[in-house]
Amino acid sequence: MSTPQDILQSVFGYESFRAPQGEIIQTVIDGGDALVLMPTGGGKSLCYQIPALVRPGCGVVISPLIALMQDQVSALRQLGVRASFLNSTLDAATTREVEEQLQAGQLDLLYIAPERLTQERCLNLLERASISLFAIDEAHCVSQWGHDFRADYLQLSLLHQRFPDIPRIALTATADARTRQEITDRLDLGDAQKFTAGFDRPNIRYRIALKHNPRQQLLAFLRQEHPGDAGIVYCMSRNKTEEVSHWLGQQGIDALPYHAGLPAATRASHQARFLREEGIIIVATIAFGMGIDKPDVRFVAHLDMPKTVESYYQETGRAGRDGQAADAWMIYGLQDVIKLRQMMASSAGSEEHKRAEQHRLNAMLGLCEITSCRRQALLNYFDEALPEPCGNCDTCLEPVNTWDGTEAARMALSAVYRTGQRFGVNHLIEVLRGSDNDKIHQFDHHLLPTYGIGKQLDNNQWRSVFRQLVARAYLSVDLERFGALRLEEKCRGLLRGEDDIQLRRDPVKTRSGKQQTRTPLAADIDVALWEALRDCRRQLAEEQGVPPYVIFHDRTLQEMCTSLPRDPAQLGSITGVGERKLDKYGAQFLQVIREHAGVAQ
Ligand code: ADP
Numbered sequence: 001m002s003t004p005q006d007i008l009q010s011v012f013g014y015e016s017f018r019a020p021q022g023e024i025i026q027t028v029i030d031g032g033d034a035l036v037l038m039p040t041g042g043g044k045s046l047c048y049q050i051p052a053l054v055r056p057g058c059g060v061v062i063s064p065l066i067a068l069m070q071d072q073v074s075a076l077r078q079l080g081v082r083a084s085f086l087n088s089t090l091d092a093a094t095t096r097e098v099e100e101q102l103q104a105g106q107l108d109l110l111y112i113a114p115e116r117l118t119q120e121r122c123l124n125l126l127e128r129a130s131i132s133l134f135a136i137d138e139a140h141c142v143s144q145w146g147h148d149f150r151a152d153y154l155q156l157s158l159l160h161q162r163f164p165d166i167p168r169i170a171l172t173a174t175a176d177a178r179t180r181q182e183i184t185d186r187l188d189l190g191d192a193q194k195f196t197a198g199f200d201r202p203n204i205r206y207r208i209a210l211k212h213n214p215r216q217q218l219l220a221f222l223r224q225e226h227p228g229d230a231g232i233v234y235c236m237s238r239n240k241t242e243e244v245s246h247w248l249g250q251q252g253i254d255a256l257p258y259h260a261g262l263p264a265a266t267r268a269s270h271q272a273r274f275l276r277e278e279g280i281i282i283v284a285t286i287a288f289g290m291g292i293d294k295p296d297v298r299f300v301a302h303l304d305m306p307k308t309v310e311s312y313y314q315e316t317g318r319a320g321r322d323g324q325a326a327d328a329w330m331i332y333g334l335q336d337v338i339k340l341r342q343m344m345a346s347s348a349g350s351e352e353h354k355r356a357e358q359h360r361l362n363a364m365l366g367l368c369e370i371t372s373c374r375r376q377a378l379l380n381y382f383d384e385a386l387p388e389p390c391g392n393c394d395t396c397l398e399p400v401n402t403w404d405g406t407e408a409a410r411m412a413l414s415a416v417y418r419t420g421q422r423f424g425v426n427h428l429i430e431v432l433r434g435s436d437n438d439k440i441h442q443f444d445h446h447l448l449p450t451y452g453i454g455k456q457l458d459n460n461q462w463r464s465v466f467r468q469l470v471a472r473a474y475l476s477v478d479l480e481r482f483g484a485l486r487l488e489e490k491c492r493g494l495l496r497g498e499d500d501i502q503l504r505r506d507p508v509k510t511r512s513g514k515q516q517t518r519t520p521l522a523a524d525i526d527v528a529l530w531e532a533l534r535d536c537r538r539q540l541a542e543e544q545g546v547p548p549y550v551i552f553h554d555r556t557l558q559e560m561c562t563s564l565p566r567d568p569a570q571l572g573s574i575t576g577v578g579e580r581k582l583d584k585y586g587a588q589f590l591q592v593i594r595e596h597a598g599v600a601q
């Protein structure tokens, strides 16, 4: 019988296991249950695929992502694994065929949608077959609190009752303790071994910039840093996703909208194009993304701030699953802070619930305003310590200055107080800067002691001060009066002269040219060869109707460029080239490399 290590090399073409993979795999092979918490891109699939290949019988994978089953199965078949799926997209004849293959012991892996699995007919079928394990993917779907809740998942505890001797492995990238507990309880995994991989995604570069001209900022980011790359742009509203994708289209960029309000067929076709073609950008609400296991998403851009650090982590986590450099880029500004604060205050729910929401929003705002390493703060939020600053986030790469904002903050707070806590930021700045306009005179604000005391800061600087005061909850936003700012308890110390405050010095706007442009390719890569290899991959993918990454990942092609293999043995030692793919595609890729070498000489 093959060992897990043999299978890793011969089938998947990988050298060694990543941290907890080996242990998890051994646990399941030995017949034990496992609960696996691993970040996106951590390598969860191997944790059930390899045990399914080692243990006798067929591994059953329960996944809510019907739209992706076809691609998952294609990817496995490329490796020579006997995989199939059962869901509502199959016609009766194909369904019967798959069922017969299962009975006859001709399958290594079978993907099943949860609503199908829990039908009596399907359970009977499984009872008659030889099953090696049950893998419950996206296990956080049992959580009634998360937005991925699937009622069918609640019934999956019946697996334990009906198949007590078959090992179960539940997997998720969703992190918080409550969800973890729910998974354990609802899936009856009390005795399962728990495995947690760290949350860090070192290849993702976190960047959060100030919003001043969102569309132009996005366009500059796409053009300068990600020409031709696939990525996701998140927006808060459905309308906005359509407007932005339309506008990007006019700028000559391949962008498609995605939100829950689009017809199902449109959504499916946009998702399919994103997965199958190269360089498509999806402009989406949070309805897009769960389980999208496209490995080569090179960036995730946020035009609006997510409400929690958990969401930010989940959404940005869709970038760079293949481990290659990727960007998590976000812009935010005063209006976002005000809008989100208002939304929270007006949301339905108990006071306790609102407080919890405010608390989570504060953590997200804290991440935006922080002047030290973003990755340290992010990991710290998940109780994970990173001893040194990461060197791969904006605050590490371009350290942010702070300034003593105590005096300015006092002026701002006093302007709020003197005007009766009834005005929004724009008017408050007019007062501070001593503007002469009708509204000022209408309310006699030119007579206030705060009138004109803040001329030394310009409009943007004052906005920055107010933004930080709102973000740090010195000021709240009044619901009754649109955008009016009010003092919070926290101000007292500052106003009395007991506390002081350090503020972030926002970088000046015109810095787009200064960003280091990151090329996805190492400097020593020959671009012509790289393109030739991609062409070869694209052609093979089209012939078979599969996404290009199913043939080979970018990383594999890049290694071909650097190591220039001359024969099958050399090619076979490259990451991602297993025996089956070497057989199937080796000759063609070697030919491309050989031709290229000929030209280069
Ligand atoms: P997850 O489901 O946790 O998001 P995947 O299972 O899709 O992650 O794996 C992410 C990527 O990492 C895939 O491209 C996979 O082939 C690759 N990968 C997984 N394990 C290894 C390993 N041990 N060595 C090299 N690459 C790996």
Ligand code: ZN
Residues within 6 Å of the ligand: 372, 373, 374, 375, 376, 389, 390, 391, 392, 393, 394, 395, 396
């Ligand atoms: Zn950092």
